[in-house]
Amino acid sequence: MPDLVLSDIRKDYGAVRAVDRVDLNFAHGELTALLGPSGCGKTTLLRMIAGLEDPSGGTIRLGDQDLTGTPAHKRKFGMVFQNFALFPHLNVADNVCYALTISGTPKAKARARAGELLEQVQLDGYGQRRIGELSGGQRQRVAIARALAQEPDVFLLDEPMSALDAKLREEMQVELRLLQQRLKITTIVVTHDQREAMTMADNIVVMSQGRCEQVGPPQEIYHKPANGFVASFIGRANFMSGRVRDGAVQVAGRTLTVDPAPKYLDGSAVTLALRPEKARLGDALPDGNRLPARVTFLRHVGATRDIHLDTPAGPLVVEQVSDRGGDLQIGSEVEVHLPPDAIHLFPAEAAAA
Amino acid sequence: MRRLHWAASLFMGLCAVAILMPIVVVSAAALNGGRSMVFPPQDSTFDRFVEFFVSEPVWTNALGNSVLISFSSAALAVLIAWPVAYWLWRVNDPLSKLLAGLAAMPFALPPIVFGVGLGFLWAFGGALGTIWAGILSHAALFAALPLVTISIGLQSIDRAHLDAAATMGATEGVTFRTIVLPQTLPYTASGFFFALVLSFNEFIVMFFVSSSSYATVTLQIFNSLRNGFTPTMAVAAITFITVSVVAFSLVARFGDLPRLMGADTSRT
Amino acid sequence: MSVEATDPALAATGTQEAPARRVNRSLAGRIVFCAVVAMLCLLPFVMVLVISFGEKIEGAGWVFGFDLTNYRRFFVGADWPNSTSFLYLQKLGWSLNYAVIASVLAVVTAFPFTYFLTRLSRRAQTFWLVFLLSSLSLSEVFIVMGWDILLSARSGLPMVMQETGLTDWLKDVGFFPTLRDWGLASPRNVKFKTSVLATVLTMSYLVWPYAVILLYPALSRLDPALIEAARTMGARPWTVIRTVVIPSVKLALVGSVLLLFVFLLGTYVAVTVFAAPAQQTLAVSIYESVRGSTLNAPFGAAQSVILLVTAVVLLAIGQKLSTAGGRA
Known part of the structure; x- marks a missing residue:
C-alpha cells in the first residue's frame, strides 16, 4: 500500500486561514499523531484527508492516485469520530457492518464480518446490543470496528479518547496501538493530548495556527524541539530571554554557555528553553551556568516535586525526585545549574505565546 | 422531583376544570335522548352514536369526508414539509428560508383570510367545491406543523x-435513506398526527373551499348550529376529542412530546 | 472563535457528490416544487390582494379591475363624500378589541400555569401536554357549542343561578342592576348571550392551550439554578418570579400575546354566536361579503387585506421588539 501524501494543503474559511500550506507524508503502516492546541487546524486537516471538507488549495495523493476532488464516500478511508457518531437506531452489529450493507454485501457475509471485527475489539457477543446500552469504552471499540469494516486504505481518528475517562484512556491508547500494529494500517490520530501522542505515534506532527511546527518521532520532538512553541507544548519548559555574545548567551548580566554553541549572529535576541527536570539544584553542582535563586513555592506531586524559583533571569521551575535535594523551604537561598547541553535556543520572536 | 406548592397544584387543577367544563358538558349532552340538548342530561341513551356512525347519511358522509380529507391532507402536508425542512437543514440558503417562510405563512396568518384566498384560487381554477381542493387547501394550511416537527427532528x-x-461509503441518497429518515421517523409521525388532528377539526378554511358542495363533520355541525343543538352533534364532539387524545397519546408514546413542544432536553 | 469549529453548511457540502452536477439534475424538480408551494401558500393571498381592487358585477360575480372603491367603502363608507360611515372601521375596532383582551387574558392566566407545568416531572408534563394539545385542536365549533350550552339562558349557568337562588341573592344585595348596566342581565335573570364578556371568555378559552404551548419552550429552558440562586440570596417566591422569571421570559410573553392576537383576529364562530349584532367583527363581515347575504367578493377581499395588513404590521412590530430585546 502506498504512502498518503499531502502537498501544499490550504483551507480558508472566508478570511480565516484554518490550515496553511501543509506538506506531509504519511508512510504506509505508520501511526501519525496530529498534535496541537484546540483551534490549530488539526481536525480541519483530518477532515480534508477524509474528504469531508474540500481543501482551498493543494493536493492529497495516495500513491499515484490523486484524491483531492474525491468525495468522502469514494475514498475508502475509515474514520472514528470524537463522540463516536454511532447510529442509535441500529444495533451494534448493524453499525459495524453499515459500510458493507450499503455496498450490497450479502447479509450473511456482512454479519460474519461484523462478528469477526467485534472479536478483534474484544466485543464478541455484543452484536445484538443497542448503542444506548454500551459504556463509553465499548462504544469506542464499536466505532473502531465500524471504521475498519471496509478494510480502509487509511484509518483516521478524531480525538478518539476525549470522551473516555482518564484511566480507560490509557488502556485504550495501548490497545489501539497494538491493533494498529497488528493490522499494519496507515493511521492518523488527531489529539490535543501530548501523552496520548507520545504513547501511540510513530511520528508526531505538532501544529499551531494552521501550520506544522515540527514533524518527527516522539523522542526527537521532546528532546529537540524545533522552536519555542513545540518546547512549551510538548512537556514543560522554562523560558528566559537573552542575547548572543561571543559564542555564549548573556542572560540578566550573566554569561551562560550553550552546547552546541549558538548559531546566531552576535547580538541577536534569543529565547532559552529548559526542561524543568534538566535544571539542577543542590550542593555538588558543576561549575559555570549557575544562577542565584530564591525558593518561592514547593509543589509535591507524588514521586517528584516542583520547586518554583525566583532568579535574576525570571521565574524558573525545577523538577526533582522528591527524596533528593535535601531540605528546602520557601525563602531558601540556593543556586541553580543550567546544563549547557539541555538549553535550547530559539530566535526571540518565535518564542511561545 | 420537585414538589409543587399546594396553591400551585390547586391553580393547575382549576385550569384543568375550566378546560374540561365545555367538553364535559358537550359529552354529557351526547347521552341525551331528546331531540334538543339539555343539561344535565335527561334520558341517557347511546342511540345517537348509532345515528352518527351508521344510520344517518348526513353524518356518515360528513365523517367520511372528514376522515378522507384529514388523512390525505396530513400525508400531503408531510410530503410538502419534508423537502422544505431537508433543504433548509442541508443548505440553509436564502431560497430555502424563503420557501420555509412561505410554507409557514398560511398557518401564521388569520385563517379566514387564507380561506377567502383559497376560495378565490379554486374558483379561478374551476375546482371550488371538489374534495381534492379541500385536501390541497388543508395540506397548505397545515404544512407548517410537520415542517416544524421535522425540522426539530433534523436538528x-x-x-x-x-x-x-x-x-x-454512503452517498447523500443512501445517507438519507439509512440515517436521516429512520432517525426522524418519530418527528415525521408527530407532524403527521398534528396535521391530521387539526385538519379534522378545522372549520373556517374548509367552509370557504367546500362551497357547500360537501360537508365535513365540523361544517355539518356549524350548519346545524342555527337549528339548535342535537345530541348527535355532541356525539361528533366526543368522537373528535377521542381522536385527538388517541393521536396525541400516540405522539407522546413514540416521540418525545416535551422536546417537540420545545422543552430543553439537556436536563431531565 | 476557533477556526476548527466547522461551518455546518460547509461540512454538509463535503458529503455531497459534485454539488454542481446534483443541482443540475434536480433543478427542474426543485423549480416545480417551489412553484407548487408558492401556488398553495402564496397565491391565495395574492388573489385576495388582486381581487380587492376588482369590481362586483350584478349577480354573484366580479371582474378584475383597479379601483379603490372597496377601500374607500371600508374607510369612509360607500356613499362618500355625500355621507361618511365608519361602520367597517368600527368592525375592525371590535376585532382588535376582542382579540387584544382575549389574548392578554389567555397569556396572563396561562403564564403561571405553564410555569408550574415546567416544574413537574417529565412524565407529568407529557400527560398535561396530551391534555392541552387535545383541547387545543378541538374545533372552534365544538368549543362554542360547549360554551353555548353552558351560558345559554335555558340550560346553562343562568339557569343554575336561578335554580340555586343565586340570582335572587344578587337582586337582594343590589348587585343585579350593575350587572344589567354591564349588559350581563335581562330583566329577570343574568344573561351571558349576547355579551362582550362571553365573547372574550370564549375566545380566550379558544387560544388558552396555544398560550401554554407558546410559553412552554421559554419557561422550560429557564435554568432552575437561576431560581435557586435567587432563593439562596433570600428572595421570596413572588420576588423570584418578578425579578428573575418574568424578565427572562418577557419576550416570549409579548410574542405569545401577538401571535394569539393575530390568530384571534380571524375568529368567526365565537363572535357570531356570542357577540351582539352591533358588536360583530371584521371576520364576520368578510364572511358575509364572500359567502353570506351581501355577496360582494371584491369588498370581502378588501376587508381581508385590511385584516391581513393589520396582522402583518403587528407581527412585524413583534419581530422588531424581539430583535431589539435580543440585542439588549
Missing part, C-alpha cells in the same frame, strides 16, 4: 453521523 441528528456515513 437532533448529529452531523457527525452524516460524516460517519460518508466515510463508510
Whole structure:
C-alpha cells in the first residue's frame, strides 16, 4: 500500500486561514499523531484527508492516485469520530457492518464480518446490543470496528479518547496501538493530548495556527524541539530571554554557555528553553551556568516535586525526585545549574505565546 | 422531583376544570335522548352514536369526508414539509428560508383570510367545491406543523453521523435513506398526527373551499348550529376529542412530546 | 472563535457528490416544487390582494379591475363624500378589541400555569401536554357549542343561578342592576348571550392551550439554578418570579400575546354566536361579503387585506421588539 501524501494543503474559511500550506507524508503502516492546541487546524486537516471538507488549495495523493476532488464516500478511508457518531437506531452489529450493507454485501457475509471485527475489539457477543446500552469504552471499540469494516486504505481518528475517562484512556491508547500494529494500517490520530501522542505515534506532527511546527518521532520532538512553541507544548519548559555574545548567551548580566554553541549572529535576541527536570539544584553542582535563586513555592506531586524559583533571569521551575535535594523551604537561598547541553535556543520572536 | 406548592397544584387543577367544563358538558349532552340538548342530561341513551356512525347519511358522509380529507391532507402536508425542512437543514440558503417562510405563512396568518384566498384560487381554477381542493387547501394550511416537527427532528441528528456515513461509503441518497429518515421517523409521525388532528377539526378554511358542495363533520355541525343543538352533534364532539387524545397519546408514546413542544432536553 | 469549529453548511457540502452536477439534475424538480408551494401558500393571498381592487358585477360575480372603491367603502363608507360611515372601521375596532383582551387574558392566566407545568416531572408534563394539545385542536365549533350550552339562558349557568337562588341573592344585595348596566342581565335573570364578556371568555378559552404551548419552550429552558440562586440570596417566591422569571421570559410573553392576537383576529364562530349584532367583527363581515347575504367578493377581499395588513404590521412590530430585546 502506498504512502498518503499531502502537498501544499490550504483551507480558508472566508478570511480565516484554518490550515496553511501543509506538506506531509504519511508512510504506509505508520501511526501519525496530529498534535496541537484546540483551534490549530488539526481536525480541519483530518477532515480534508477524509474528504469531508474540500481543501482551498493543494493536493492529497495516495500513491499515484490523486484524491483531492474525491468525495468522502469514494475514498475508502475509515474514520472514528470524537463522540463516536454511532447510529442509535441500529444495533451494534448493524453499525459495524453499515459500510458493507450499503455496498450490497450479502447479509450473511456482512454479519460474519461484523462478528469477526467485534472479536478483534474484544466485543464478541455484543452484536445484538443497542448503542444506548454500551459504556463509553465499548462504544469506542464499536466505532473502531465500524471504521475498519471496509478494510480502509487509511484509518483516521478524531480525538478518539476525549470522551473516555482518564484511566480507560490509557488502556485504550495501548490497545489501539497494538491493533494498529497488528493490522499494519496507515493511521492518523488527531489529539490535543501530548501523552496520548507520545504513547501511540510513530511520528508526531505538532501544529499551531494552521501550520506544522515540527514533524518527527516522539523522542526527537521532546528532546529537540524545533522552536519555542513545540518546547512549551510538548512537556514543560522554562523560558528566559537573552542575547548572543561571543559564542555564549548573556542572560540578566550573566554569561551562560550553550552546547552546541549558538548559531546566531552576535547580538541577536534569543529565547532559552529548559526542561524543568534538566535544571539542577543542590550542593555538588558543576561549575559555570549557575544562577542565584530564591525558593518561592514547593509543589509535591507524588514521586517528584516542583520547586518554583525566583532568579535574576525570571521565574524558573525545577523538577526533582522528591527524596533528593535535601531540605528546602520557601525563602531558601540556593543556586541553580543550567546544563549547557539541555538549553535550547530559539530566535526571540518565535518564542511561545 | 420537585414538589409543587399546594396553591400551585390547586391553580393547575382549576385550569384543568375550566378546560374540561365545555367538553364535559358537550359529552354529557351526547347521552341525551331528546331531540334538543339539555343539561344535565335527561334520558341517557347511546342511540345517537348509532345515528352518527351508521344510520344517518348526513353524518356518515360528513365523517367520511372528514376522515378522507384529514388523512390525505396530513400525508400531503408531510410530503410538502419534508423537502422544505431537508433543504433548509442541508443548505440553509436564502431560497430555502424563503420557501420555509412561505410554507409557514398560511398557518401564521388569520385563517379566514387564507380561506377567502383559497376560495378565490379554486374558483379561478374551476375546482371550488371538489374534495381534492379541500385536501390541497388543508395540506397548505397545515404544512407548517410537520415542517416544524421535522425540522426539530433534523436538528437532533448529529452531523457527525452524516460524516460517519460518508466515510463508510454512503452517498447523500443512501445517507438519507439509512440515517436521516429512520432517525426522524418519530418527528415525521408527530407532524403527521398534528396535521391530521387539526385538519379534522378545522372549520373556517374548509367552509370557504367546500362551497357547500360537501360537508365535513365540523361544517355539518356549524350548519346545524342555527337549528339548535342535537345530541348527535355532541356525539361528533366526543368522537373528535377521542381522536385527538388517541393521536396525541400516540405522539407522546413514540416521540418525545416535551422536546417537540420545545422543552430543553439537556436536563431531565 | 476557533477556526476548527466547522461551518455546518460547509461540512454538509463535503458529503455531497459534485454539488454542481446534483443541482443540475434536480433543478427542474426543485423549480416545480417551489412553484407548487408558492401556488398553495402564496397565491391565495395574492388573489385576495388582486381581487380587492376588482369590481362586483350584478349577480354573484366580479371582474378584475383597479379601483379603490372597496377601500374607500371600508374607510369612509360607500356613499362618500355625500355621507361618511365608519361602520367597517368600527368592525375592525371590535376585532382588535376582542382579540387584544382575549389574548392578554389567555397569556396572563396561562403564564403561571405553564410555569408550574415546567416544574413537574417529565412524565407529568407529557400527560398535561396530551391534555392541552387535545383541547387545543378541538374545533372552534365544538368549543362554542360547549360554551353555548353552558351560558345559554335555558340550560346553562343562568339557569343554575336561578335554580340555586343565586340570582335572587344578587337582586337582594343590589348587585343585579350593575350587572344589567354591564349588559350581563335581562330583566329577570343574568344573561351571558349576547355579551362582550362571553365573547372574550370564549375566545380566550379558544387560544388558552396555544398560550401554554407558546410559553412552554421559554419557561422550560429557564435554568432552575437561576431560581435557586435567587432563593439562596433570600428572595421570596413572588420576588423570584418578578425579578428573575418574568424578565427572562418577557419576550416570549409579548410574542405569545401577538401571535394569539393575530390568530384571534380571524375568529368567526365565537363572535357570531356570542357577540351582539352591533358588536360583530371584521371576520364576520368578510364572511358575509364572500359567502353570506351581501355577496360582494371584491369588498370581502378588501376587508381581508385590511385584516391581513393589520396582522402583518403587528407581527412585524413583534419581530422588531424581539430583535431589539435580543440585542439588549
